[in-house]
Structure formats: structure tokens, C-alpha cells
Amino acid sequence: MRPPVASHRRTSPSAHDRPARVAMLSAALAASAVALTAVPAGADPGAPSSDAHSSDARSSGPSGQSSGQSSGQSTSSARRTVERLFHDAERATEKYNLAKERSDQLRERVGALQSSVARGQERVNQLRGALAGLAGAQYRSGGVDPSLTLLLAEDPDGFLTKSAALDRISNRQAGQLRVLHAAQRALRQERAEATGKLVELERSREAVARHKREVTAKLAAARTVLNGLTEAERAALRRIERAKEAERRASARHEQEQPAGEAAASPRAAAAVRAAQNAVGAPYAWGQSGPSSFDCSGLTQWAWRQAGVAVPRTSQGQAGVGQRVPLSQAQPGDLVVYRGDASHVGMYVGGGQVIHAPHPGANVRYDPVGMMPVTSVNRP
Incomplete structure (x- = not known):
């Protein structure tokens, strides 16, 4: 496996598209979670832990146990708990994204149906008016039995001409009536569909x-765990993060000295990779899909959208997109879906690296492709 690719400078984002409530929540969590922005390679943030709360890890141990050992256990327990909570939050985020996407689609469909119903009602009203006019004309011209009228007529030829006109009016009235009935049926169907879509x-x-x-x-539970740590435990987490960040920077510098990495699968894939590289450093914010903040599937969807390709909004949806390829044949631009529930996704960028939006409190960054179990690799 080749060393990781170099980091790229991202463009300066604007914040106009970021809801204030999401920003406040992410900022508050980021202040507590800064030390947890790195997950060890191969670790599964969703793995259950027997130490569910940091307070359990701070309970008194066997006689003679050093405070350093106790602090280390508490720090490790807190990391596992917060990682599990972040995984749960990410899974819920993907459910939120799917429900919101469906809600937006339904809102558009309901709007279109309501407009169509209004147009249908106007047409029905017009048809009713036309039929009323035809009925009035027929009544005024044909109120007497035709045979009696012919016997009494001073101008039989003129009467026959009028009679032919009445027949035409009658035929036209019947046709208009059929059109009216069809329009009324269509209107009832559209109203029923609109009612169903409103319920949905x-x-x-x-x-x-x-x-x-x-x-x-x-996220609030994760923040509670982090806030419950002692200053010494927080310092230990910061040391872990600094060590991980130093590793990533060293890998990036090493990659700059290497020959060019793998070629993207297509020009559009190359464009998607450039977009993802430009997003490196942007903050994670759940439910966001750019351009200034992202969740995991929001980042990959946004990057491919910059290349002119539409992919689904959720990581589960992206797990079924395009062509599935083995991890050993991954090319830059491919979507790498993680965990058995497909609750996380990143973009392969070559050199054994992905770019992804990790979790609250972290920024979009490079990480090893094997940072957690891979479910599938998909090429849009």
C-alpha cells in the first residue's frame, strides 16, 4: 500500500447555508470533542463497550493501583463510550438525511398535485359553463315537438335547417358532457392522491x-461524558490527538516526495476528488451537505455533484450506486462505505487514503482506507 496523499488547501467557505441551531450544537460539541478527532486505524466506533460510562472507569480499583493507571482506564473508557455515541449519532444522522430527502420530495409532489387540482377545477368549471350555454340554446330552439313544428311552419325548408343545427348542438352537448365526466374523474383522482401524499x-x-x-x-450524551473527565484525562486525550495529527502530517509530507498516485477512474471522478480535497479542513456538521460544512454522506454527495454526477444523499444509498469493485481495485473517486450498517462513507483518493467527514468536533480530513471495516467500494 502506498503512503497517504498530501493534504490540499481548501477554499474559504461561506457560512450562509448553515442553520444556526446546527452550528451552535456542533460548536458546543467541538469544544469538548477536539481530543477525539482521530479514531485508531482498524477501530470500529460502533463496537460495544462493557465500560458504558466514564464514571465506571473512575471507580476505585484494586488496592495499590496507581492513579496513572486509573486515569488511563478512565480515558480509554471515555473514548470508547464517546466513539460509540458518535457512531449511534451518525447512524441516526443518515436516517434523518433519508427522511428529510423523502420529505422534500413529497413536498414538491404535493405542491405539483395541488396546482394540478386547481387547474382541473378551473377546467371543470369552464366545461360546466359551456354545457349550460348549449342546454339553453337547445331549450330556446327546440321546446316543441319537431313533427308538429314542421306541419305549422310557414317555411319548412328553414325549419329543417334549424333542426339539423339542433341535432349538431345535441351531439356537441353529449360530447362535452363526456369530456366533463372525464375531467371530474381525473380531478377526484388527483385530489385523492394529494390527500394521501399530505398524510405521507x-x-x-x-x-x-x-x-x-x-x-x-x-451528541448531548457524548458531551456529558467528555465534560465529566478530569483535567488530567482531558490532557491525556489531547496528547493522543496530537500524536495522531503528527502521524497524518508526516504521512502527507512523505506522500509529496512520492511519484504521482493512481489515476482516477474517469475525468468526472478526478473532478470529484479535487472537490473533496478542497473541502479538507471544513467542519463536520450533521445533516449538512456543503459547501462550508458536511456530514459523511453530505461530503461525498457534494463532491460528486461538483463533477456533475448525482448520487444518493445517504451512505446506505451510496452503498448501492454504480459499479461495485473490490477494495484492492479501488481508484480515486470511488465511494468507500463502512460498517455492517453502511452508516459511514468516504472517498478514496489514492495512496491507501480516503477523505471523509469523521464525526462532530472533527474536520474533513485524510485517513487510511482501512480505518474501520469496509462494507463496499462503489464507483459512480
Whole structure:
């Protein structure tokens, strides 16, 4: 495996698209989670831990145990707990993204149906008016039995001409009536569909709100764990982060000295990679898809969108896109989906590296492709 690729400078983002509530939550969590922005290679943030709370790890140990050992255990327990909570939050985020995407689609469909219903009602009203006019004309001209009228007519030829006109009016009236009935049926169907979509939209909105509450609850729990650490434990986490960051920078410098990396699968894939590289350093924010902040699937969707290619909004959706290839044949631009539940995704950029948006409190960055179990590699 080749060494990691060099980091690239990102463009200066604007913050106009970032909801204030998300920004406040992410900023608050980032202040506590800065020491957890690196997950060890091969670690699964979703792995369960028997030490569910940092307070468990700070409980008194066997007689003679050093305070340093106790602090180390507490720090390790806190890391595992927070990583698990971040994994749960990321899984809930992808559910939120899917529900929000569905809600947006339903809102557009309901709007289109409501406009169509309004147009259909206007047409029905016009047809009714036309039929009323035809009925009035028929009544005024044909109120007497035709045979009696012919016997009494001073101008039989003129009457026959009028009678032919009445027949035409009658035929036209029947045709217009059929058109009216068809328009009324279509209107009823569209109204029924609009009513059903409104019910579905309301359910989708409830799902969005439910998943949002789940995300915020998980992030709040992680913040509580971090806030419960002692200053010594926080210092230990900061040392771990500094060591991991030094490793990433050293790998980036080494990559600059290497020959050019693997070629992208296509010009569009190369454009998607450049977009992802420009996003390096942007903050993680759940539910966001750029251009100034991202969650994991938001980053990969945004990067491919810059290349003119539409991919699904969620990591689960991206796990089914395009052509699936073995990890050993990955090329820059490929989507690397992680964990058994496909709850995380990054973009392969060559040299055994991916660019991804890791979790709250972290920025978009490079990491080894094998940082956690790979579910699939997909080439849009």
C-alpha cells in the first residue's frame, strides 16, 4: 500500500447555508470533542463497550493501583463510550438525511398535485359553463315537438335547417358532457392522491423530527461524558490527538516526495476528488451537505455533484450506486462505505487514503482506507 496523499488547501467557505441551531450544537460539541478527532486505524466506533460510562472507569480499583493507571482506564473508557455515541449519532444522522430527502420530495409532489387540482377545477368549471350555454340554446330552439313544428311552419325548408343545427348542438352537448365526466374523474383522482401524499408528508416530517431528536440526544450524551473527565484525562486525550495529527502530517509530507498516485477512474471522478480535497479542513456538521460544512454522506454527495454526477444523499444509498469493485481495485473517486450498517462513507483518493467527514468536533480530513471495516467500494 502506498503512503497517504498530501493534504490540499481548501477554499474559504461561506457560512450562509448553515442553520444556526446546527452550528451552535456542533460548536458546543467541538469544544469538548477536539481530543477525539482521530479514531485508531482498524477501530470500529460502533463496537460495544462493557465500560458504558466514564464514571465506571473512575471507580476505585484494586488496592495499590496507581492513579496513572486509573486515569488511563478512565480515558480509554471515555473514548470508547464517546466513539460509540458518535457512531449511534451518525447512524441516526443518515436516517434523518433519508427522511428529510423523502420529505422534500413529497413536498414538491404535493405542491405539483395541488396546482394540478386547481387547474382541473378551473377546467371543470369552464366545461360546466359551456354545457349550460348549449342546454339553453337547445331549450330556446327546440321546446316543441319537431313533427308538429314542421306541419305549422310557414317555411319548412328553414325549419329543417334549424333542426339539423339542433341535432349538431345535441351531439356537441353529449360530447362535452363526456369530456366533463372525464375531467371530474381525473380531478377526484388527483385530489385523492394529494390527500394521501399530505398524510405521507406529515409522517415523513414526524420521522425527520424523531431522528433529529435522536441525533441531538446522542451528541448531548457524548458531551456529558467528555465534560465529566478530569483535567488530567482531558490532557491525556489531547496528547493522543496530537500524536495522531503528527502521524497524518508526516504521512502527507512523505506522500509529496512520492511519484504521482493512481489515476482516477474517469475525468468526472478526478473532478470529484479535487472537490473533496478542497473541502479538507471544513467542519463536520450533521445533516449538512456543503459547501462550508458536511456530514459523511453530505461530503461525498457534494463532491460528486461538483463533477456533475448525482448520487444518493445517504451512505446506505451510496452503498448501492454504480459499479461495485473490490477494495484492492479501488481508484480515486470511488465511494468507500463502512460498517455492517453502511452508516459511514468516504472517498478514496489514492495512496491507501480516503477523505471523509469523521464525526462532530472533527474536520474533513485524510485517513487510511482501512480505518474501520469496509462494507463496499462503489464507483459512480
